[in-house]
Amino acid sequence: MSTVTSIRTVDIRFPTSIFLDGSDAMNPDPDYSAAYLVVETDSDDGLAGAGFVFTIGRGNDIQSNAIDVLAQRFIGRDVEELLGNMGATWKEMLHDSQLRWLGPEKGVIHMAIGAVINAFWDLRAKRAGLPLWQHLATLSPEEIVDLIDLRYLSDALTREEALEILRAGKVGAEERIAELLERGYPAYTTGPGWLGYSDEKLERLAREAVADGFTQIKLKVGADIDDDKRRLAIARAAVGPDFRIAVDANQRWDVDEAVEWMSQLAEFDLAWIEEPTSPDDVLGHAEIARRLAPMPVATGEHVQNRIIFKQMLQAGSLEVLQMDACRVGGINENISILLLAAKFGIPVIPHAGGVGLCETVQHLSMFDFVAVSSTMDGRMIEFADHLHEHFVTPASIVGGRYQTPTAPGSGAEVLPASIDEWIFPHGSGWIEIEASGGTR
Amino acid sequence: MSTVTSIRTVDIRFPTSIFLDGSDAMNPDPDYSAAYLVVETDSDDGLAGAGFVFTIGRGNDIQSNAIDVLAQRFIGRDVEELLGNMGATWKEMLHDSQLRWLGPEKGVIHMAIGAVINAFWDLRAKRAGLPLWQHLATLSPEEIVDLIDLRYLSDALTREEALEILRAGKVGAEERIAELLERGYPAYTTGPGWLGYSDEKLERLAREAVADGFTQIKLKVGADIDDDKRRLAIARAAVGPDFRIAVDANQRWDVDEAVEWMSQLAEFDLAWIEEPTSPDDVLGHAEIARRLAPMPVATGEHVQNRIIFKQMLQAGSLEVLQMDACRVGGINENISILLLAAKFGIPVIPHAGGVGLCETVQHLSMFDFVAVSSTMDGRMIEFADHLHEHFVTPASIVGGRYQTPTAPGSGAEVLPASIDEWIFPHGSGWIEIEASGGTR
Known part of the structure; x- marks a missing residue:
């Protein structure tokens, strides 16, 4: 038996606004950040669990602060009991x-x-010696349904429908695990498309995306229609006619405005808005989807x-479901969303434009492939290529595909040196920026 | 010119769980609380603005903490500028x-x-020497629409539709102000119906509600169908056949369950679920409303x-709109909700079961009567009779009607002695409860 000895919360911020990484029509100057926690125990195994919320x-x-206040209830509690019943551990918080x-x-x-x-999931997967996606796939349909809140x-x-989906997912699971480990999972890249990038940078990065083996890029739109047309023309010319280009308005419009704006961009043959x-x-969203059909609508981050x-x-609001690893109530709720999507036959293509999201959402998509939807058809995972160097087990892309993680855990653990550098406001990186008269 | 000199945030909690005031199917043991702030300036007028979020x-x-972090940006800022453009002051936070x-x-x-x-609104109304409802009614349609976010x-x-509603509301406004000041505004009471109360207390309070001049009571339901039937029979016998009884499930059910449960209670002739x-x-909600019609569905707190x-x-999910003074983004957003309700012809009957909600929502309903819907038909304000003694200008009920407040401000200001007693966890009241072995 072991007990939770400490839960430490850290405010980590990266100065991305200086370089306009991550800039879009609604988020012009994000500093990609993580409200990060580490759960430590008195076990001899020395393992700790890491989790975070991505903010900007x-x-x-x-x-x-919210994480810190919430988590204190677990100090001194029995780790095996908490990890042994992750449904109950979660619902204790959810239903307080x-x-x-x-x-x-x-x-x-x-x-x-x-x-x-999620920090408890990271610890549990590490104790199991498996990457989270694979650890989740070892659970029975009943164990999985007990994790979620219906x-x-x-x-x-219904519970029975969820069980049916998961039972069907057991068929061929071993083959799919082998396929994942061999081939990875397809990715698309948002790298070229941030709004703050110059036309030259956009064109260069779009060409690189094709050369790197991606099959889709995504561009931010919605600030200025003429800019959007120019940038889409540049991107389309760079990637060629058969390559997928999606666009992202980041909540910029009202209903009529969305339909009018996007009708002007339809000529670029877009993968989704x-x-x-x-x-x-x-x-x-449902009305926009109806009026813009057949252009697919995507949403979810x-x-x-x-x-x-x-x-x-139910309403037909989306044709691509883009759940996020940090927006909802953790892995447990994400599993219920995967099941809903499977029930409705809608592909899940997670949001990963942020810090640590690539590292964590890959586990959700890979679990989906092994145990829920059982397919990669029409599925991808977003890839945004920054800040991976701060993670103990960074996401890895080869030939436009996520390489399937094999290290134990959820991928959320941040390197100690990165915490020291970017803890806000007194990390060494922030002190240096301040000393040099940086924008923050 | 004056500047904001301090914004103080206080965690105030009242030990209501000891007496089961406020208990319902989803909230069995609330400690009614206020995350409270006071804005002070260096003006000679000595006025301060109070605002709060109600929690349990x-x-x-x-x-x-969230209020405290958010509010610090206003320290040292020009008060007249902040109060003079309340739309911009609000949107600075909303659109950060x-x-x-x-x-x-x-x-x-x-x-x-x-x-x-809302704390700034309290200060602004105090400076204007008017109760908030009346201060808002002095604004032009254009000034009001500039407060909100469309x-x-x-x-x-649309903006033009909002302006039309408000222009129509100018007609007869003076007469309605006079009517309000003379007759007050109708109330209904949730006092008898909390789930933790005994049958005897329920019956006694239901009879008292009739005697006190209320025309509606509300009972909590949803924990046990047999209890609900017994309690509704007691209440119906106590108040007679022509008196309105509403029931409140506090989010207890899924769709089918709601329809099945409420079908069993339809015989009690309910004012709303x-x-x-x-x-x-x-x-x-829309499906429940369709299947339970003509029983009205109410929601919004x-x-x-x-x-x-x-x-x-748009979907027909509700026939009674129960907005709250603390749930949404303040007075500005509440005004947009009043306008939406007026556009759709749906009555607003605000939620007030909590601490300080009666004191504050009355201003919204009274503004609605004077300037937006221009009617009291089918309108009431909830009244829950506890904790009023902690406010500088407590809500007052006479003959089942809210007495129209005439004191300057929004009603949110808490007495200094009450703060000293119930600041958490070190107020004198909490220390006493701890010393006596209380439940907290």
Whole structure:
């Protein structure tokens, strides 16, 4: 038996706004950040669990504080009991009768719950000696369904339907694991498309994406229609007619505006329009999807929980579901979203534009391939090529495909030296930026 | 000219769980709490602005921290400029390009924005020497529309439509102000119906509600169908056949379960079923409303923002809109919700079961009567009779009607002695409870 001895929360911020990595129509100057926690125990194994919420700068302190306050309840608790019943551990936070008032199941408190349970998942997978995707795939259908919360979902997905999907997923799972380990999982890249990049940089990066073996790139749109047309023409010329180009408006428009704007870009033969309007607007997305058909609508990185995803699937709001590793209430809720998507036959292509998202979402997509949808058809994982060097087990892309992780854990662990450098506001990197008169 | 000199945030909690005030099917043991802030300036007038987020206990520290971090940006700023352009002051927080990642526009960060702008509204109304409802009614239609954010609403409400509603509201406004000051505004009471109360207490309080001049009571339901039937029979016998009884499930059910449960209670001739399912479930509410018709569905106390309300109005999810003073992004967003409700012809009957909610929502309903819907038909304000003694200008009920407040401000200001007693965890009241072996 071992007990939780410490849960340390750290506000880590990277100065990405200086280089305009990650800039889009709604997020002009992000400092990619992680409200990060580490769970330590008194076990002889020396293993710790890492989890985080991705944010884009200001407010990372608010998110870190929420994680810190929430997590303290686990200090001194029995680790085997917590890890042995991850459904109960999660629901203890999710259903706390007083805390739920802060959501319920949305925003800062919900993301904090996700970070804490994900840290326990990281620890559990490390103890099992498996990468998280593979560890999850060892669970029985019943064990998996016991992890999730079907409340508010039963009009779209019952427990029995979830079990059927997971039982079907057991057939051929070993072959799919072998395929994953051999071939990896397809990726697309957002690298060329950030709004703050020059035309030259866009063109160069688009050509590189093709050369690197990606089969899709994504461009940010929505700030200026003429810029969008010019940049899409450059990108289309660079990648050729048969290469997929998606675009992302990052919630920029109202319904009519989205339809009008995107109608002007249809000539570029786009793979999807992402986040055309508010992530809360199920009916708005559905109307945009109807009016822009056959252009697919994609959304999800800001969708707060399984209940909004359920409705988007019911209403036909999306044709590509882009869940995020940190937005909802952790691995447990992500599994319920994978099951919903499988029920509706919609591909999940996770959001990964941020710090640590590539490292973590790959486990979700790979678990989906092995145990839920059982297919890679129409599936990819987003890849944004920055900040990987700060992780103990960085995501790795070869020939446009994620290399399947084999190291134990969830991929969330940040290098100690990176924490020392970028802990905010007193890390050595921030002190240096301040000394040199940097923008922060 | 004056500047903001301090913004102080206080974690205030009242030990209501000891007496089961406020208990319902999802919130069995609330400690009614306020994440409270006070904005002070260096003006000679000595006025301060108060605002708060209502929570039910644990997590009030998380909410207080969020307010504190958010509000610091206003220290040293020009008060007249901040108060003179309340739309810009609000949008500076709402549209912060980094902070919005924590929502967007939902949960802890959004409620924090609401508390901060509401504190500025309190200060502004005090400076104007008017109660907030009346101060808002002095604004022109254009000034009011400039306060709100129409983004994501234009498929349901355009700027021009909002202006038309407000221009129509100017007609007869003076007469309605006079009527309000003379007669007050109708209330209903949730006092008898908390789930933790005994049958005897329920019956006694139901009789008292009739005697006190209320025309509606509300009972919590959803924990046990037999209990619900017994309690409704007791209540119906106590109040007689012509008195309105509403019920409130506090998000207890899935869609089918809501329909089945409520079909069994239809014989009690209910005024509405409130929060039958998740506040995020626009489509679920709509289906419940269709299948339970003509029994009205009410919801809103947990609806996160104007975008969900818009969809609920579009989809027919509710027949009574129960917005809250603290859930959304403050007075500014509440005004946009009043306008949406007026556009769709749906009555707003605000949620007020909590601490300080009666004191603050009355201003919203009274402003609605004077300037937006221009009617009290089918309108009421919830009244829950506890904790009013902690406020400088407590809500007052006479003959089942809210007495129209005439004191300057928003009603949010808490007495200094109450703060000293119930600041958590070191207020004198909490120290006493701990010393006596209380439940906290």
